[in-house]
Amino acid sequence: xxxxxxxxxxxxxxxxxxxxxxxxxxxxxxxxxxxxxxxxxxxxxxxxxxxxxxxxxxxxxxxxxxxxxxxxxxxxxxxxxxxxxxxxxxxxxxxxxxxxxxxxxxxxxxxxxxxxxxxxxxxxxxxxxxxxxxxxxxxxxxxxxxxxxxxxxxxxxxxxxxxxxxxxxxxxxxxxxxxxxxxxxxxxxxxxxxxxxxxxxxxxxxxx
Numbered sequence: 001x002x003x004x005x006x007x008x009x010x011x012x013x014x015x016x017x018x019x020x021x022x023x024x025x026x027x028x029x030x031x032x033x034x035x036x037x038x039x040x041x042x043x044x045x046x047x048x049x050x051x052x053x054x055x056x057x058x059x060x061x062x063x064x065x066x067x068x069x070x071x072x073x074x075x076x077x078x079x080x081x082x083x084x085x086x087x088x089x090x091x092x093x094x095x096x097x098x099x100x101x102x103x104x105x106x107x108x109x110x111x112x113x114x115x116x117x118x119x120x121x122x123x124x125x126x127x128x129x130x131x132x133x134x135x136x137x138x139x140x141x142x143x144x145x146x147x148x149x150x151x152x153x154x155x156x157x158x159x160x161x162x163x164x165x166x167x168x169x170x171x172x173x174x175x176x177x178x179x180x181x182x183x184x185x186x187x188x189x190x191x192x193x194x195x196x197x198x199x200x201x202x203x204x205x206x207x208x
Contacts, residue, residue: 007032014046053080062096103128109142149176158192 084099157178180195
């Protein structure tokens with residue numbers, strides 16, 4: 001005789017589905033029913049159900065975002081939600097959200113400049129501002145600030161003069177000062193001073 005058996009005993013439906021074999025007393029091979037938690041059914045084979053879409057590797061939301069699948073228990077497809085870690089109110093369903101981040105956290109401006117990222121809650125990549133102490137600014141890249149002009153080689157003041165850059169902390173251009181070593185009261189800004197020296201010190205007149 002052709003007999004049926006309890007086909008659900010071999011767990012043909014897989015994880016997360018309910019198996020039911022309604023008739024086991026007649027020839028009804030392949031009549032078992034697989035049912036998803038949302039009610040989707042298939043006869044004779046596993047049903048196509050949703051899983052936790054956020055469990056996929058890599059995450060469907062990408063880096064720096066949090067993935068949640070609020071209806072994973074109901075096996076609803078394409079309902080996962082991506083939220084920006086920088087601002088959890090920025091969300092998108094079934095795909096990565098468009099997030100900005102605090103670009104100043106990586107110190108893109110370098111030493112001596114102030115970085116400001118005015119908008120971090122919308123997609124505004126590259127909007128950070130670098131500012132020199134003297135107010136010179138640049139968006140999306142380090143600003144061009146002055147350095148200590150007296151550090152140049154050779155010295156911008158020439159020999160026998162002392163160079164000072166009093167406002168190098170403020171990155172002010174062309175403010176270096178040259179002072180004569182023979183008379184420090186003789187000075188000039190942004191160039192060598194005109195210095196006199198004791199020309200007799202080299203004995204140009206000779207003996208007698």
